[in-house]
Amino acid sequence: MPSSAAGSHRSARASRFPRWRPWLMGGLGVVLALLWVPAAALPLPPSAPPFGAVASNPPPENAADFKPDVIYQVVIDRFFDGDPSNNDPVGDTGMYSADHSNWHAYWGGDLVGLTQKLPYIAGMGVTALWISPVVDNVHSPLFYNGSPLPNAGYHGYWARDDYQIDSHFGTWADFDRLVQTAHQMGIKLIIDFAANHSNPNGGGDGGNLYQDGKLVANYNDDIAGWFHHNGGIFNFDDLYSDEYENLFDLADLAQENPQVDAYLKGAITRFLQHGVDGIRFDAVKHMPGGWLTTVNDMIQAEGPHYLVGEWPSSGIADPLHTSQLRFANTSGMALLDFSMNAAIDNVFATGDSMVELDGTQQHINQDFLWPLDQPLFIDNHDNPRFLNKRMSHDLLNDALAFTLTAPGIPIIYYGTEQYLFDNTNGGNDPYNRPMMASFSTTTPAYQLISALGHLRHQNPALAYGSLRSLVLGQDVYIYERQFGNNVVLVAMNRSLNKALSLASLATNLPTGRYSDALGGRFGGGDLLVNRDGSTPGMTMQPSEVAVWQFTAAEPSTPLLGSVGPEQTHPGDALILDGEGFGNVATGGRVEIGSSVATVKSWSAHSITVQVPPIQGGLYTLRVCPFAEPCSNRLVARVASGPQVPVTFRVTGLPDLAPADQVYLTGDTPELGNETGMKELAIGPLIGPILDHTSKFLLVSVPACQTLTYHFFVVHHDGTQTVEAGPEHMMVVPCTGESSVTALWQA
Numbered sequence: 001m002p003s004s005a006a007g008s009h010r011s012a013r014a015s016r017f018p019r020w021r022p023w024l025m026g027g028l029g030v031v032l033a034l035l036w037v038p039a040a041a042l043p044l045p046p047s048a049p050p051f052g053a054v055a056s057n058p059p060p061e062n063a064a065d066f067k068p069d070v071i072y073q074v075v076i077d078r079f080f081d082g083d084p085s086n087n088d089p090v091g092d093t094g095m096y097s098a099d100h101s102n103w104h105a106y107w108g109g110d111l112v113g114l115t116q117k118l119p120y121i122a123g124m125g126v127t128a129l130w131i132s133p134v135v136d137n138v139h140s141p142l143f144y145n146g147s148p149l150p151n152a153g154y155h156g157y158w159a160r161d162d163y164q165i166d167s168h169f170g171t172w173a174d175f176d177r178l179v180q181t182a183h184q185m186g187i188k189l190i191i192d193f194a195a196n197h198s199n200p201n202g203g204g205d206g207g208n209l210y211q212d213g214k215l216v217a218n219y220n221d222d223i224a225g226w227f228h229h230n231g232g233i234f235n236f237d238d239l240y241s242d243e244y245e246n247l248f249d250l251a252d253l254a255q256e257n258p259q260v261d262a263y264l265k266g267a268i269t270r271f272l273q274h275g276v277d278g279i280r281f282d283a284v285k286h287m288p289g290g291w292l293t294t295v296n297d298m299i300q301a302e303g304p305h306y307l308v309g310e311w312p313s314s315g316i317a318d319p320l321h322t323s324q325l326r327f328a329n330t331s332g333m334a335l336l337d338f339s340m341n342a343a344i345d346n347v348f349a350t351g352d353s354m355v356e357l358d359g360t361q362q363h364i365n366q367d368f369l370w371p372l373d374q375p376l377f378i379d380n381h382d383n384p385r386f387l388n389k390r391m392s393h394d395l396l397n398d399a400l401a402f403t404l405t406a407p408g409i410p411i412i413y414y415g416t417e418q419y420l421f422d423n424t425n426g427g428n429d430p431y432n433r434p435m436m437a438s439f440s441t442t443t444p445a446y447q448l449i450s451a452l453g454h455l456r457h458q459n460p461a462l463a464y465g466s467l468r469s470l471v472l473g474q475d476v477y478i479y480e481r482q483f484g485n486n487v488v489l490v491a492m493n494r495s496l497n498k499a500l501s502l503a504s505l506a507t508n509l510p511t512g513r514y515s516d517a518l519g520g521r522f523g524g525g526d527l528l529v530n531r532d533g534s535t536p537g538m539t540m541q542p543s544e545v546a547v548w549q550f551t552a553a554e555p556s557t558p559l560l561g562s563v564g565p566e567q568t569h570p571g572d573a574l575i576l577d578g579e580g581f582g583n584v585a586t587g588g589r590v591e592i593g594s595s596v597a598t599v600k601s602w603s604a605h606s607i608t609v610q611v612p613p614i615q616g617g618l619y620t621l622r623v624c625p626f627a628e629p630c631s632n633r634l635v636a637r638v639a640s641g642p643q644v645p646v647t648f649r650v651t652g653l654p655d656l657a658p659a660d661q662v663y664l665t666g667d668t669p670e671l672g673n674e675t676g677m678k679e680l681a682i683g684p685l686i687g688p689i690l691d692h693t694s695k696f697l698l699v700s701v702p703a704c705q706t707l708t709y710h711f712f713v714v715h716h717d718g719t720q721t722v723e724a725g726p727e728h729m730m731v732v733p734c735t736g737e738s739s740v741t742a743l744w745q746a
């Protein structure tokens, strides 16, 4: 992207897109402050607030911490047509199906329509919106399998120009209006961005890519090497295949090419300049993790943002499980939680025991450094909807209650709150993307999401709390979330026809009587907690869901709930959220390892610091108000400095057995500080299956530094062969992208 364009957008942001501060805008913050009464000050816990009521404990005003949020996922084309004039736009015609008979065509939804419906979305307590890719998609339709019906990029994953808004959806002005209106309503915006590919290479626009309307890469005349030409993915369980071959028929971008790197980062930068708060990265399993780590680094240097990637996985049994976790714990990007999605399906749609939910949660807790940042979902745009699998509103309500109260950030796919589904072809893509048919605010699902969505912002136990299972069985799950003295107790009987008798519960709710935060809509009544923390035995009716909560007063000891971004570098902003931090006048210090960070702002629930000039590594942080004691500790990863992508290749390897793996290490934290442990080194390196003597990997390394490095082989029996000295040496460029090739030293 030309630097002049970048400059003009940067200044545009300063004036038109101030930092996101919905809770301080207008009179709303004042109203909130007046409405907030510490629950502990009341003789008995208050009843659930009326649906749509404003909650206490306003959300942290930052875009790195989405834990208190509910995310609402929208396929723009299928949501609401607010501007029929763009349905078959000039220059991009012939792909609109006015009667919605062609499910592969545009149906009219757009940014204006979505903006009009924001009050409906906000009514659910939703405070983050994930929109389908909004960039200009193919102008020429595809005709698959000889079908006369055109296939269009109505879903957004067939980019033609990542620098423009698709004219079916509107203009940059419409996009800006969406961002501004959403921010005014306390809603953060997440764009979906496909950096893996352009568009299908066998028809339509043939994979070709444009920048601001100008052709920059021609798939069939690819002189500058913008694309890989290695055919379709041969083995989805092999990272070389995944990253360097085509996903389906999609023209696979070569992120290792500096021009491609600049094109994609420039497009992302443009969206940041237009005020987006987060990005959902499509197909991260199919791009080099090292490259995505540099993308995260670039984005966080512009200010804290929330990034989440799509890496479908079957959980611990998945052949790429280790690679997936390595990515989640080192890239700065969270991952959509496909393992909990499968568990939710198995339990609520298929009827497996509720025990599976707890077991899956334990794995997530062990595996992920930041389990609370991984988003949970029931439905999405790629799989049949819940109601296609199990036609039961009651069970869907149960699944929703779980998703909105379990550890992790809940995502609601558009229409789930209206029980929307289409059963054609089992609800598979594209039948999981019907037009939004009604915007009722009175469905039980809408009401349930609303109650729990608002509760997430009122009671920090849902965003930051631990999980404790109290009762777990085939049909019953009773669990408690707790953050300091904030407690949320959730009870559900999933059985559609059997009542359940329960013995006393040992809850951490304080003594008192609690009304159901769902207003009794799903059968819940009051809960009495005795002086000893026990409750009387009770009966749960079939399909009963109840939520009882206690929102504590501001604690005297600080409680740290979130540090973000998860991965950053010295000089960048880091935000710590929680409770009991005191105020700006009393202040205090923030420790990062044994260093103290420079405080930029300090309030009771949120502190912003600047990362000091420290060595790269994984750090524990804590908040120490001047009136000690200090808070609990949480971790964040700090890189050595701004990152650039470098492809490291080793040739002349001793002939490798199929299960042998090659790793890279070097004299910087990003390369594992010359470690001999494969878990801390970089790898395994990848390459075409038949190449036994050379491997490579694209790695994120600190810019402008001179590095020494070497490779080692971990054989299938666990033994190692380490390369002989001397170390290889390289100078990392200060910007852009690079590659090095080293000859294995036997």
Ligand code: NOJ
Pocket: 155, 157, 194, 247, 282, 283, 310, 381, 382
């Ligand atoms: C995953 C997306 O969720 C899916 O809808 C899309 O078709 C593929 N990635 C390719 O972009």
Ligand code: CA
Pocket: 081, 082, 083, 084, 085, 086, 087, 108, 109, 110, 168
């Ligand atoms: Ca339209």
